Amino acid sequence: MAQSDVRGKGPAVDDTMSLAPQASDGPGGHGGGRRKGPPKTDRQRHRRRALRWSATVLAVVILGTAGAGYLYYEHLNGNIRKGERSSGDDSKAHRTPANAAGQTPLNILLIGSDSRNSDENVKLGGAKYDRGSPPLADVQMLIHLSADRKSAAMVSIPRDTRVDIPECKDPGTGKVYPATNAIINTTLARGGAGCTLATWENLTGVYIDHWMTIDFAGVVDMADAIGGVDVCVKQNVWDHSTPAQRGGSGLKLKAGTHKVQHIQALQWLRTRHAWGSDVMRARAQHMYLNSMIRTLKSQNVFTDTGRLMDLAEAATKSLKVSEEIGTVKKLYDLGTELKSVPTDRITSLTMPNVEDPQNREHVVPVRASADKMWQMLRDDVPFDKNGEESGTKQVASKPKAKTPSVDAGRLGVLVQNATQTSTEAAVPNRARDIAGALGQKGYVRAAADTSGVAKPADETVVQYPSAELEGDAQAVAKALGIPMSAVKKSTDVSGVTLVVGADWRTGTAFPQQKAPKAGDLPDGSDAINGSDSKQCMDVYKPYQW
Incomplete structure (x- = not known):
């Protein structure tokens, strides 16, 4: 379809012509008989017919252009895969x-x-x-x-x-x-x-x-x-x-x-x-x-x-x-x-x-x-x-603190070693070391996962399967300095599970990372x-x- 079809203009309308309603029938424009007045001349009748014709043509042009625009819009939509x-x-x-x-x-x-x-x-x-x-x-x-x-x-x-x-x-x-x-x-x-x-x-x-x-x-x-x-x-x-x-x-x-x-x-x-x-x-x-x-x-x-x-x-x-x-x-x-x-x-x-x-x-x-x-x-x-940095700051919703369902000494915590990356092997005995650190914090039933099924993870998370264990998972995270944002519900676990990710390959205290600021780009980003x-x-x- 030619572009002029879409951008076409209707015929010019005389500035003296109005498309507003003409003399109406009675109050409110509905019924009540015609307004009385002197009889119409041939020129007046011709002008009124011309006005109706102009309005009709203009309406047809507008509708036709809108139709062309719609068809072109649908044509463009049809192009998209x-x-x-x-x-x-x-x-x-x-x-x-x-x-x-x-x-x-x-x-x-x-x-x-x-x-x-x-x-x-x-x-x-x-x-x-x-x-x-x-x-x-x-x-x-x-x-x-x-x-x-x-x-x-x-x-x-x-x-x-x-x-x-x-x-x-x-x-x-x-x-x-x-x-x-x-x-x-x-x-x-x-x-x-x-x-x-x-x-x-x-x-x-x-x-x-x-x-x-x-x-x-x-x-x-x-x-x-x-x-x-x-x-x-x-x-x-x-x-x-x-x-x-x-x-x-x-x-x-x-x-x-x-x-x-x-x-x-x-x-x-x-x-x-x-x-x-x-x-x-x-x-x-x-x-x-x-x-x-x-x-x-x-x-x-x-x-x-x-x-x-x-x-x-x-x-x-x-x-x-x-x-x-x-x-x-x-x-x-x-x-x-x-x-x-x-x-x-x-x-x-x-x-x-x-x-x-x-x-x-x-x-x-x-x-x-x-x-x-x-x-x-x-x-x-x-x-x-x-x-302005303040214009882009996010307002993170902090999770509401929940009360643990059991004492630390009675809670079983499974610790998984997920420190492997595409370039580095998993850190040996990582789950065992973190389980030991939890034991020193009172979680004596914390144990390393020896099944070998842990998938590599970039970030450390504390997972829990159901709402009643959310407070327990939060308490585990707090004990090791892990941020509350890393406490997540998951259907993949049957109890509180600490997944030690590639962001925590050394030490028994979770590394606190400084939040980056605007323009603070990493080296090598060109x-x-x-x-x-x-x-x-x-x-x-x-x-x-």
Whole structure:
């Protein structure tokens, strides 16, 4: 449908004509006979017929335009592909408590797929033999909007990060994929984007509200709809095959700033070798998205009907989204929420990582730094220092203190060793040591779990199965200095159970961690502020020309 159909205007109406009701029949305009007066002239009768005709035509035009708008809206809705929010099992993530104004953060996982399952994607992204192969989630970025919508973050995880992937079920085929430890970009082929989301929640403890995926062709269409995005390189770059490294995106630019669109936009986002690493590729992607946001803001696209429709057409064709945001209105609302964030309150960064000791081609999180980043997201702490910290503080609901049902000496407490991580083995005898510490606090019936069934856990928790044992679980936590927020009800336990997580690998007193402050970013996060338009990529020497 042509854009003019949607934005069309009705015929001009003479300023002297009114669409208000004309002389009515009696009081209140209903019955009572016609108002008496001099007989109508031919001109007056003609004018009244013209007025009725004009009003009728105007009504038809308005209804027709509204109908066209409705049909176009339904057309856009029909473009959108949808899927289940999560296909994983046993998520450890919990929603962040609301702030004083009752607002909560919004987390959206953006996934770039390398799918070659269409002619266009094969042409843009790889050889014909790749067609039909399982897609990989080569770009993964969490977009975090603060509860007050005054700040935002875009956090990337390198595609070759080795993580624990939970059990996932493909919503289309019903196939169940068992839990495994593998690189994170394989999650898209293990139950779709819902499995990628579940893996992120398992790694970070951050509740993720929605996901969006976009493929090669979608990136090209979006870049063209925007009119191109400014990027910068410090040296001439050509990302091509070399004797030492096969492959390459084909990106070829001279030093300086360029507006990339169509295939060049895709090449920029896919380039890795010329930047030197996956971490630097994430930096280039962050620079691109920051530049795109600045471009959209400068174009005022949200108030330009024509540009908005072009972008809406491209976006709805390009994206697949989790089903709870699968309408144009909901996607538009998300866009306007992101639009409200000033660019100097947007921070792009990458999860701190190091080379995987099991495979030098992969990376693993730097636990302390990554955990700090995840905590900041969970607590909705801004990654920048450009706002009022008090505006984003969360008001956590403190659990009401309950009276223990039995004395400490009569309570059985099971202690589990869950200190294993993806890079470190479980600390030997950890459950026994903590059970001994509890014994010194009067819990003489505390015992280490020797069944060996404890799953690795990032955080220490005290679990209880039913309401009557909540006070007992709280008392156990208090005895060891564990925060009350770590006391949780669980149907997986039959009595009070202390799960010692990876955050407590040493000592018998629970380590007290200082709450991070706004802008207190962990080392190795490679942060970029969204207002920084002077960012420019360094080119790895073999790819300079």
